[in-house]
Amino acid sequence: MLRAAVIGVGMTPITAGSNLSLANLFIEAAKQALDDSGVDKIDSLYVGNMMSGFLQHQEHLGALMATALGREGVPAYRVEGACASGGVAVNAAVKGLRSGLEEIVLVGAVEKMSGYTTPEVTAGLMMAEDRLKVASSGVTFVGLNAMIAREYMEQYKVSHESIAQFPVLCHDNALDNPNAQYRKKIGVQDVLHSPVVADPLRLLECSGIGDGAAAVVLAPLDDAKKYSDAPVEIVASTIASDTLSLYQRSTTTTFNASKHASARAYDQAKLTPKEIDLLEVHDAFSILGVMALEDLGFAKKGSGTRLLDDGECAREGRLPTNTFGGLKARGHPVGASGLYQVCELALQLKNEAGKCQAPNTNIGLAQSVGGVGSTVAVHILRRIK
Amino acid sequence: MLRAAVIGVGMTPITAGSNLSLANLFIEAAKQALDDSGVDKIDSLYVGNMMSGFLQHQEHLGALMATALGREGVPAYRVEGACASGGVAVNAAVKGLRSGLEEIVLVGAVEKMSGYTTPEVTAGLMMAEDRLKVASSGVTFVGLNAMIAREYMEQYKVSHESIAQFPVLCHDNALDNPNAQYRKKIGVQDVLHSPVVADPLRLLECSGIGDGAAAVVLAPLDDAKKYSDAPVEIVASTIASDTLSLYQRSTTTTFNASKHASARAYDQAKLTPKEIDLLEVHDAFSILGVMALEDLGFAKKGSGTRLLDDGECAREGRLPTNTFGGLKARGHPVGASGLYQVCELALQLKNEAGKCQAPNTNIGLAQSVGGVGSTVAVHILRRIK
Numbered sequence: 001m002l003r004a005a006v007i008g009v010g011m012t013p014i015t016a017g018s019n020l021s022l023a024n025l026f027i028e029a030a031k032q033a034l035d036d037s038g039v040d041k042i043d044s045l046y047v048g049n050m051m052s053g054f055l056q057h058q059e060h061l062g063a064l065m066a067t068a069l070g071r072e073g074v075p076a077y078r079v080e081g082a083c084a085s086g087g088v089a090v091n092a093a094v095k096g097l098r099s100g101l102e103e104i105v106l107v108g109a110v111e112k113m114s115g116y117t118t119p120e121v122t123a124g125l126m127m128a129e130d131r132l133k134v135a136s137s138g139v140t141f142v143g144l145n146a147m148i149a150r151e152y153m154e155q156y157k158v159s160h161e162s163i164a165q166f167p168v169l170c171h172d173n174a175l176d177n178p179n180a181q182y183r184k185k186i187g188v189q190d191v192l193h194s195p196v197v198a199d200p201l202r203l204l205e206c207s208g209i210g211d212g213a214a215a216v217v218l219a220p221l222d223d224a225k226k227y228s229d230a231p232v233e234i235v236a237s238t239i240a241s242d243t244l245s246l247y248q249r250s251t252t253t254t255f256n257a258s259k260h261a262s263a264r265a266y267d268q269a270k271l272t273p274k275e276i277d278l279l280e281v282h283d284a285f286s287i288l289g290v291m292a293l294e295d296l297g298f299a300k301k302g303s304g305t306r307l308l309d310d311g312e313c314a315r316e317g318r319l320p321t322n323t324f325g326g327l328k329a330r331g332h333p334v335g336a337s338g339l340y341q342v343c344e345l346a347l348q349l350k351n352e353a354g355k356c357q358a359p360n361t362n363i364g365l366a367q368s369v370g371g372v373g374s375t376v377a378v379h380i381l382r383r384i385k
Numbered sequence: 386m387l388r389a390a391v392i393g394v395g396m397t398p399i400t401a402g403s404n405l406s407l408a409n410l411f412i413e414a415a416k417q418a419l420d421d422s423g424v425d426k427i428d429s430l431y432v433g434n435m436m437s438g439f440l441q442h443q444e445h446l447g448a449l450m451a452t453a454l455g456r457e458g459v460p461a462y463r464v465e466g467a468c469a470s471g472g473v474a475v476n477a478a479v480k481g482l483r484s485g486l487e488e489i490v491l492v493g494a495v496e497k498m499s500g501y502t503t504p505e506v507t508a509g510l511m512m513a514e515d516r517l518k519v520a521s522s523g524v525t526f527v528g529l530n531a532m533i534a535r536e537y538m539e540q541y542k543v544s545h546e547s548i549a550q551f552p553v554l555c556h557d558n559a560l561d562n563p564n565a566q567y568r569k570k571i572g573v574q575d576v577l578h579s580p581v582v583a584d585p586l587r588l589l590e591c592s593g594i595g596d597g598a599a600a601v602v603l604a605p606l607d608d609a610k611k612y613s614d615a616p617v618e619i620v621a622s623t624i625a626s627d628t629l630s631l632y633q634r635s636t637t638t639t640f641n642a643s644k645h646a647s648a649r650a651y652d653q654a655k656l657t658p659k660e661i662d663l664l665e666v667h668d669a670f671s672i673l674g675v676m677a678l679e680d681l682g683f684a685k686k687g688s689g690t691r692l693l694d695d696g697e698c699a700r701e702g703r704l705p706t707n708t709f710g711g712l713k714a715r716g717h718p719v720g721a722s723g724l725y726q727v728c729e730l731a732l733q734l735k736n737e738a739g740k741c742q743a744p745n746t747n748i749g750l751a752q753s754v755g756g757v758g759s760t761v762a763v764h765i766l767r768r769i770k
Contacts, residue, residue, distance in 0.1 A: 021517060034575040037552040044624075053438035057520070060467035066626045067633065076622035077473045077760065082445040088462045092477060101622075101653075110555060128446040135442070180668035196402060206737035237486075239429075239460035241451045248452065260458060268486075374448035375462065 004097045004105075005224035005231040006346045006381065008037025008217035014331030016114045018211035022261030023058055023068040030069055033106065037227050039219040039228040043102035045069075045076040048089030050335035051124045055116055065108065076101070081239070082128035083284065085109060086214065086338025087368025087377025091190040094237040097218050113335035115228035119286075121209055125334065128371040134245050138186075142206055142285065144246060144372050146198035149287040152253045153200065156302030159291075160200060164191035165308040166289035167204050167328045173315060174325025176355035181210050181331030191286075205286035207332035214339035216346065224384070228280030230350040235363075236265035236380035244374045255373030258295035262367070265378040266297070271363065273297035276380070278348055278364035279313070280341035283328050292367055293321075294348040320358035323348060336367030342379055349383040390616040391731045391766065392611035392760055393422025393602035399716030399725075402499045402595035406674035407441055408453040410586045411495040414598035415454055415624075422602040422612050426688040428487035430454075433474030433494030436509045450493065460487070466624070467513035468669065470494060470597065472753025472762025484690025486688040496718035506594055509763035510719065513631050527591055527670065529631060529757050531583035534672040537638045538585065539685030543675075545585060548676040549576040550693040551674035552589050552713045557701060559710025561740035562714050566595050566716030570730065576671075590671035592717035599724035601731065609769075615735040620748075621650035621765035629759045640758030643680035649754070650763040651682070656748065658682035661765070663733055663749035664698070664706040665726035668713050677752055678706075679761075695734040705743035708733060723753030727764055734768040 010016075010032025012025055020028065026047070034042075047061040058064065062076030086109035093107035113121050126135040129144070152158065168188055174180035186204055190336035194203040217227075224231035240260035246252050266272060273296065281296070283289030293304035298319060307313050313321035324330045324344045327337055345364035347353045361383070368377040397403075397410055411432070419427075432446040443449065447461030447549025466473035471494035478492035498506050511520040514529070537543065553573055557755040558570065560563035571589055583712030602612075609616035618739040625646035631637050645724035651657060658681065666681070678689035683704060692698050698706035709715045709729045712722055746768070753762040 030550045043628075050444060053436065053512055054442065056516055057508065057512055058441065058516040059435060059439075059465060060514070060629065060756050062466055062473075063626045063629045063756060064515065067759075072626055072628045072633075073641070075476075075646075076466075076626045076628055077477070079477075079626065080444060080463040081447055081461075082409065088447075091460075092462070092464075092480075095477075095480045095484040095486060097404045099480040100483060101480060101740070123442065123478060127438055130449065131441055131443040134568070163416075239462065241448045241457055241459055241461045243431075244445065244448045244452045248457075254689065256407050256733060261460075292391055311666065374445065374452075 003232045004094050004218045005221040006216050007219045007224050007228040007231050008033040008180060009343045009346050010036060010215045011179050011340060011343050012213050013179045014210040014212035014333055016208060017209050022052055022112045023064055023189040025112060025211060025213040026065050026067060026108055027068050029215040030106060030108045033215035033217050039104050039217060039227060042071060042074055042104050042106045045074050045077045045095055045106050046089045046107040048085040048339060049078060049111060050080060050082055050085045051111060054124045054127060054162060056079060065077045081375040082171055082370030083334040084338055084368040084370030084375045084377050085093040087336035088239060090339060090342055091237045091239050091377055093218055094234055104218055107118060108213060109339040110154060110213035111335040112211045113209045114211050129242050137324045142201055143198045145199045145285040148252050152287055155253055158302060158305055160192060160355060161188055161304035162202050163286050163290055164188045166286045167191055169313055170322050170326040170329040173323050174329030177324040178329055179210060180325045180329055182329045185354060201285055209285045210331040210333045212287045212331060212333035214334050214336050214343050215324060216342055220315050231384055232349045233382045233384055234379060235382045236268035238264040238378050240376050242374050244371060246372050255291060255295050256372055257376035258367060261376040261378040262296045265380050276363055276365045278345060278361040279319055280345055280366040282367055282369035283326045284332055293356040295365055306374035315358045323358050324356050337372045338377055341366035341368060343383045349381055387483045387485060388606035389479050389603045389619045390606040392604045392609050392613040393418040393730050394565050395421060395600045396725060396728050397598050398564045399595040399597035399718055401595050401757045403595060407437055407443060407495060407497045408449055410497060410596060410598040411450050411493055411748060412453050413558055414600040415441045415491060418600035418602050424489050424602060424612060427456060427459055427489050427491045429481055429490050431474045431478045431492040432463045432615045433470040433724060434466060434472045434496060435721050436496060439509045440511060448474045457709050466760040467755030468719040469723055469753040469755030469760045469762050470720035473621045473624060475724060475727055475764060476622045476624050476762055478603055480618055485717060488605055490603040493598060494721040494724040495598035496720040497596045498594045498718060499596050502512050519630050526584040527586055530670040531586045532671060533593050534585050537672055540638055541689055543687060545577060547690035548575055548675055549573045549669050549672045551668055554698055555668060555707050555711040558708050559714030562709040562715055565710040565714055566593060567714045584725055586670055588743050592712040595716040596618055597716055597718035597721050599721050601727055617734045618769055618770045619764060620767045621653035623649040623763050625761050627759050628754060631757050636757055640676060640680050641676060642758050642761035643752060646761040646763040647681045648701040650765050654765045660752045661748055663743060663746040664704055664731050665730055665751040665755035668707060668711045669717055681752055700743045708743050709741050710713055723762055726751035730766045734766055
């Protein structure tokens with residue numbers, strides 16, 4: 001079976017007020033990735049995006065981006081899985097390559113969230129939930145995650161201080177990332193004393209509104225060395241779903257889709273969590289970062305924060321996590337974040353992460369979440385010796 | 386390489402006022418397809434849809450539909466290529482199967498367009514065009530297609546009467562299709578004397594606003610006989626793009642994406658147009674049906690209407706076309722139409738088309754178009770002897 005490798009990487013800075021159009025944001029990342037790979041011809045294009053229909057009144061991003069890139073003709077379509085759209089688009093691209101129908105595959109993802117009112121963006125994000133049964137109630141995504149955080153803290157007797165370490169870690173890492181939206185050091189007390197958004201979640205526990213795009217070029221592993229001195233293999237690419245809404249589940253403090261997608265990924269890669277030494281998790285809210293450490297197999301339920309207590313997730317630790325700042329500090333242009341993760345893992349494994357470089361990592365895992373854990377995409381990437 | 390077969394088919398009737406929700410429409414078709422296939426477990430779910438973000442304020446259709454079907458857990462995402470979303474979703478599903486990562490694949494597509502004002506739906510459809518450069522001008526899709534029709538008639542000296550035969554053919558065929566939206570016999574003079582929508586296009590040359598869903602279950606060809614007495618092989622699945630907008634092209638009367646997607650499909654299937662004996666084309670407007678006959682290789686440019694003159698596209702003709710009524714008369718719930726086409730080809734090749742059955746067909750081709758020919762998906766299906 002064909003194996004996929006990353007041969008090119010591109011990312012735009014994330015800002016809350018890009019003056020680039022949706023297409024121009026996308027092609028900035030896509031051209032970087034193509035330049036990085038050195039390829040001229042691509043066989044297909046996959047575009048990840050969540051909200052362009054609602055916010056920009058623009059669909060058909062496959063043909064739009066193919067045209068903007070001057071690659072009209074190429075097979076192109078959009079893939080959507082709410083806030084996991086970037087991860088989901090990589091999965092679609094990996095399948096395209098593995099199908100044998102295409103060799104050089106460009107996959108990019110973009111979201112432009114600024115320039116709209118907060119109620120507009122909030123309504124846009126709620127399209128990830130059930131419109132008829134949940135979104136219509138007026139609850140917001142931060143509200144849903146606040147319920148999860150409250151339940152988690154009570155169920156496992158975990159303090160808010162412990163959870164607040166997650167955004168602190170991310171802000172520390174983002175200081176070294178020139179693309180990061182928030183490059184400002186914060187402490188646990190800053191988090192706890194920042195304004196309440198939806199109790200118990202504070203402002204500094206919530207990812208912000210941002211514009212950005214990321215892209216990678218994939219090639220069959222056997223050809224990858226032709227294009228890149230340091231290609232990175234994608235050894236697993238999986239998706240799992242869960243019920244769309246929290247009220248349909250027996251637990252809110254475990255995301256079964258994270259468990260299922262990662263279990264399948266470990267199986268595909270023939271690896272165990274112990275062999276993972278680099279991690280990108282979907283910390284749209286602090287609690288989700290902590291839960292991810294558990295649901296992906298790195299800590300027992302209720303004890304994810306101990307990895308933070310012990311410094312294991314720091315860039316010099318045993319399991320460097322969100323080394324470019326994660327969703328909280330690098331930024332979370334929702335439909336693109338899953339692809340930023342894959343780009344960042346690839347740069348680390350290529351030893352091209354600059355000041356964000358974590359030492360001695362070989363195998364990285366990225367987890368991208370859509371909705372309240374209703375879609376989870378997991379990718380595992382491995383350094384080629 | 387793995388080969389894909391259709392082992393189950395499902396379609397809802399198309400109406401302009403379904404009282405089913407988007408999810409309930411989808412599961413009606415999906416359950417039919419699952420029942421038809423007899424499979425219980427599915428490995429993945431692909432959902433085609435164009436406008437749910439804009440009209441229903443609902444994204445994340447992968448997890449939504451997995452949940453609605455009681456299949457939460459299964460990998461699921463949405464695929465979008467404007468009005469070609471249904472065809473594009475089949476392409477994604479075929480790649481999923483061919484990747485070797487999944488065996489039993491459910492692919493469905495849905496669109497719910499009724500219950501909104503005509504300006505709302507018109508604005509939704511224009512999301513297939515460039516929002517910043519074209520849609521903002523106020524032009525509509527029927528207006529763009531009217532420009533194509535005018536240019537075609539002048540360039541090739543083809544009469545309006547000749548083109549008007551296409552919707553007449555579709556209405557004839559829809560008389561026998563219980564799922565069709567418009568079951569009413571019309572003549573060429575009815576078409577020409579129906580109200581002008583955008584000159585020269587008349588009302589009876591334009592597909593309407595409808596709600597509907599269609600689905601198929603795919604399995605590896607080698608296993609297909611286990612599930613179905615009459616499986617149908619998908620021998621080609623291709624996508625091509627073109628510039629998003631007409632003004633970027635050197636010609637408007639040929640869709641290069643149709644030419645490229647079909648050329649690749651003939652290559653994949655090792656077939657020529659002469660071997661195709663059944664056709665489903667994207668006749669959203671009469672002119673597009675005629676152009677498709679040419680761009681897909683069945684007639685020289687400017688002479689597509691001769692096939693209609695000679696009765697070749699009739700159900701008893703040499704090349705039965707749109708045998709269930711096509712977009713004009715079966716209906717065009719935009720993101721679902723490409724999957725209706727695949728369902729209808731499969732039913733014909735299984736000899737299960739009921740009163741719509743065309744005699745002695747073995748190989749069918751479906752063409753699904755997004756935007757002004759900016760995305761084209763082509764599938765070729767073959768009867769298994």
